[in-house]
Amino acid sequence: MAVPRIRALLVVAVAVAAATGQATPAAAATAVAFSSVVPVPVSASATAGVSYPITSGTTIYTTPGSVAATDIATQLATLVRRSTGFAVPIVAADASPTDGIALLLSGAPATVGAEGYQLDVTATSIAIRANAPAGLFAGVQTLHQLLPVAVDSSTVQPGPWPVPGGHVVDYPRFEHRGAMLDVARHFFTVAQVQRYVDQIALYKLNYLHLHLSDDQGWRIAIASWPNLATYGGATAVGGDPGGYYTQADYSAIVAYAAARYVTIVPEIDMPGHTNAALASYAELNCDGVAPPRYTGTAVGFSSLCVPLPLTYVFIDQVLGEIAALTPGPYLHIGGDEASSTTPVDYRTFINQAQPIVAAHGKTVVGWHDIVNATPLPTTVAQYWGTTATNSAVAAAVAGGTKVIMSPANLTYLDMKYRNNTRLGQKWAGLIDVEKAYNWDPGNYLSGVTGAAVLGVEAPLWTETIRTTADIEFMAFPRLPAIAELGWSPFSTHDLTAFKVRLGAQGPRWRVMGINYYHSTQVSWPAGS
Numbered sequence: 001m002a003v004p005r006i007r008a009l010l011v012v013a014v015a016v017a018a019a020t021g022q023a024t025p026a027a028a029a030t031a032v033a034f035s036s037v038v039p040v041p042v043s044a045s046a047t048a049g050v051s052y053p054i055t056s057g058t059t060i061y062t063t064p065g066s067v068a069a070t071d072i073a074t075q076l077a078t079l080v081r082r083s084t085g086f087a088v089p090i091v092a093a094d095a096s097p098t099d100g101i102a103l104l105l106s107g108a109p110a111t112v113g114a115e116g117y118q119l120d121v122t123a124t125s126i127a128i129r130a131n132a133p134a135g136l137f138a139g140v141q142t143l144h145q146l147l148p149v150a151v152d153s154s155t156v157q158p159g160p161w162p163v164p165g166g167h168v169v170d171y172p173r174f175e176h177r178g179a180m181l182d183v184a185r186h187f188f189t190v191a192q193v194q195r196y197v198d199q200i201a202l203y204k205l206n207y208l209h210l211h212l213s214d215d216q217g218w219r220i221a222i223a224s225w226p227n228l229a230t231y232g233g234a235t236a237v238g239g240d241p242g243g244y245y246t247q248a249d250y251s252a253i254v255a256y257a258a259a260r261y262v263t264i265v266p267e268i269d270m271p272g273h274t275n276a277a278l279a280s281y282a283e284l285n286c287d288g289v290a291p292p293r294y295t296g297t298a299v300g301f302s303s304l305c306v307p308l309p310l311t312y313v314f315i316d317q318v319l320g321e322i323a324a325l326t327p328g329p330y331l332h333i334g335g336d337e338a339s340s341t342t343p344v345d346y347r348t349f350i351n352q353a354q355p356i357v358a359a360h361g362k363t364v365v366g367w368h369d370i371v372n373a374t375p376l377p378t379t380v381a382q383y384w385g386t387t388a389t390n391s392a393v394a395a396a397v398a399g400g401t402k403v404i405m406s407p408a409n410l411t412y413l414d415m416k417y418r419n420n421t422r423l424g425q426k427w428a429g430l431i432d433v434e435k436a437y438n439w440d441p442g443n444y445l446s447g448v449t450g451a452a453v454l455g456v457e458a459p460l461w462t463e464t465i466r467t468t469a470d471i472e473f474m475a476f477p478r479l480p481a482i483a484e485l486g487w488s489p490f491s492t493h494d495l496t497a498f499k500v501r502l503g504a505q506g507p508r509w510r511v512m513g514i515n516y517y518h519s520t521q522v523s524w525p526a527g528s
């Protein structure tokens with residue numbers, strides 16, 4: 001009889017917290033369902049009636065001599081210590097121990113590759129085995145989702161701490177699983193970006209694209225062009241406060257993301273979306289006159305001066321400094337909506353910009369408009385259109401161009417959920433969970449299928465987004481839908497089952513203090 005009563009109390013606690021908007025630390029010290037992991041694993045089988053209890057005696061064992069494995073173990077221990085109050089020591093041990101939690105860079109099937117893992121939870125131990133640190137990290141994200149939601153509390157909770165028993169073999173479908181954050185229309189601090197990194201990493205996304213410049217603001221300090229940040233960075237949409245990252249700030253974001261196996265893709269948008277730069281330096285303008293800074297939301301009115309030799313000195317120095325701070329392979333040069341640049345000038349510009357990126361050792365990414373120039377063989381196009389056919393993109397793909405899929409009508413996290421959603425825009429339509437989930441990035445755009453698709457990315461433009469709460473409201477629950485499309489094999493695609501898995505995240509988001517949209521298209525558990 002005691003169990004139902006406790007459950008009833010927990011339900012009340014959750015309901016009260018929901019009403020007050022507070023986190024619910026004691027929400028449920030019960031085991032979560034083994035089937036609730038998002039993205040759904042390649043294969044997962046629960047062992048009925050078995051669970052592993054994390055206790056004050058639980059140790060984390062790691063592969064000896066691996067700094068990466070130790071760092072991943074430390075991240076897991078930090079999470080578990082905070083809410084359990086247990087010591088959770090980390091011990092380097094060679095073989096798979098028979099007790100505790102083992103994070104091992106050995107013993108995984110070759111089929112899981114570098115980003116996959118095998119997870120085994122028995123009554124006496126938890127083992128995550130991977131071929132490389134990225135896989136170990138992914139396995140720990142799965143384990144995180146299998147821990148009672150109270151583990152995400154920032155204060156010590158009573159427990160118990162059961163992990164449901166079972167076996168998982170898992171690896172990603174696509175190499176590129178991304179989110180984009182527009183820090184130009186509104187500025188977000190290092191801490192705000194890091195919080196988003198934590199959130200996307202939990203759903204196994206591995207790229208964060210930062211839209212670092214636009215008409216309304218320039219967000220990264222460039223030593224050779226200091227006014228970009230100090231003058232061009234001082235504004236934001238609607239007269240809100242601007243801001244910019246020092247190079248040390250940017251490096252801190254890069255390092256924080258790298259520790260979570262997320263690669264930063266910096267974007268400097270050009271030749272359009274450049275009013276903040278043009279306002280900062282008169283000599284970059286064809287007429288030598290700096291325009292005023294801009295805080296509206298129109299697009300397509302600015303262009304770098306294509307015939308001007310200084311333009312290429314400028315982009316070489318800017319991209320050179322950013323390349324030097326960026327360990328990842330990509331520099332994104334935007335290229336979208338350049339409606340104030342003639343088509344001839346556009347081609348000239350993109351064709352000159354690409355070798356500059358390459359000279360700094362990086363691969364070009366651009367919005368798909370760049371296929372109107374001559375993409376380098378390595379250039380990646382990011383598709384943001386709203387139709388399932390685009391002949392120019394299909395022709396580029398026939399010539400070898402690879403594509404990241406971000407159809408605006410399916411993946412744009414700044415689109416409203418419903419007509420009455422307080423935040424966001426509607427130009428690409430309304431996007432609720434079913435729409436975000438119910439498509440196949442590998443078989444959507446005609447002529448752009450199979451190996452041509454590097455993956456999927458969910459952009460969040462921030463004309464109307466001003467706070468962390470706003471970011472989270474637009475990203476959750478849609479971002480995990482896109483994450484599942486990027487990670488899970490399409491053979492697992494199942495809207496009804498997804499709605500249940502997604503709903504199971506709700507109680508955890510509450511404990512984490514994530515401000516999510518309570519979509520009616522999700523099967524939330526009672527009380528969440």
Ligand code: TNX
Binds near residue numbers: 299
């Ligand atoms: C289009 S999509 C843009 C952005 C806007 C966004 C708003 C794309 C490559 N450019 O400049 O912020 O729409 O939804």
